[in-house]
Amino acid sequence: MKCTFELNSKGYIKQRESFDLEFKQSFHYGDSLALYCRSLVGMANNKGGELIFGIKDSPREPIGLKNDRFENCDPNRINQFLIAFFSHEIHWSIETLEYHGNSFGRISVEESSIKPVVCTAVYKNILREAAIYYRYRGETKEICYPELAAILQAEREKEKLLWLKHVEKIGEVGPQNIHLIDTFNGEISTGKGKILIDKSIVKALKFIKEGEFTEKKGAPTLKLIGEISGEVDTTNIPKTDFLYPYRFANFNEEMGINNFQFQAILWKLDVKGNAKYHTEISVGKSSLTHKYSQAFMDRLKSIMGRYPEWLNKTVEDFKKHRK
Known part of the structure; x- marks a missing residue:
């Protein structure tokens, strides 16, 4: 994929690093991978952004990558690091770019749909357990109070809207027709009693939330155990x-x-x-x-x-x- 840079008269990149952009001269593994992931999570906790590899620092000159380490990078290696050290999945992508015959790398990340994404483990002196990293203009660091307060307020507003949608749905079908699935205790509350669900498949109940209970061919079947004191009205299972x-x-x-x-x-x-x-x-x-x-x-x-x-x-x- 081709890319372009806006250069000044000396051939240096005009654009500076910002809350959604970070330049790197080369691509490495080890501690550098931890730094890249910290930046990606910091951007995900903000509005998203990208890391561009192949840019010389001071001055910012597009020199390209000098080896094929980035091009041969296994995305799963980055993904496994993110899973191991951070609380939520983030959506990111990796690609190689071309500019004036040179190769550049780009790792881009979207704004996280669930915030904040929190660090879950220590990695040397780079990542701290329970830290929340946030991308500011030109740097990634632990979040400051104003930004954290804004994130928490936004999440509360999202939760309020979700509750409103649930209440509206209950109003549409009637409280007497609502059945609740408790994936923690493994129970389905029917209003007349409870149906117990085998704990070994409670985790698989996610497929019910995804609308695969009756309509998707080959979907798993619930195994019910114990005494059934009520019946589930399957006509009120969430619709596709x-x-x-x-x-x-x-x-x-x-x-x-x-x-x-x-x-x-x-x-x-x-x-x-x-x-x-x-x-x-x-x-x-x-x-x-x-x-x-x-x-x-x-x-x-x-x-x-x-x-x-x-x-x-x-x-x-x-x-x-x-x-």
């Missing part, structure tokens, strides 16, 4: 339209994406089969229809808003993949 409200036509209408572009996006983001973003339901005896979640719509809008050329590059890569 609520959990996956979008079809391709919605993306076409809202974002102007044609069918081929949409297929390229699904391939690039590995959407199909990811229950967070996609499900398929049977229509008749032999047909399937594909539906997509609000999380997928939000993620796609975020990527395309931040990187205007991303869709064109994705389509080009998809064409090469099909060949």
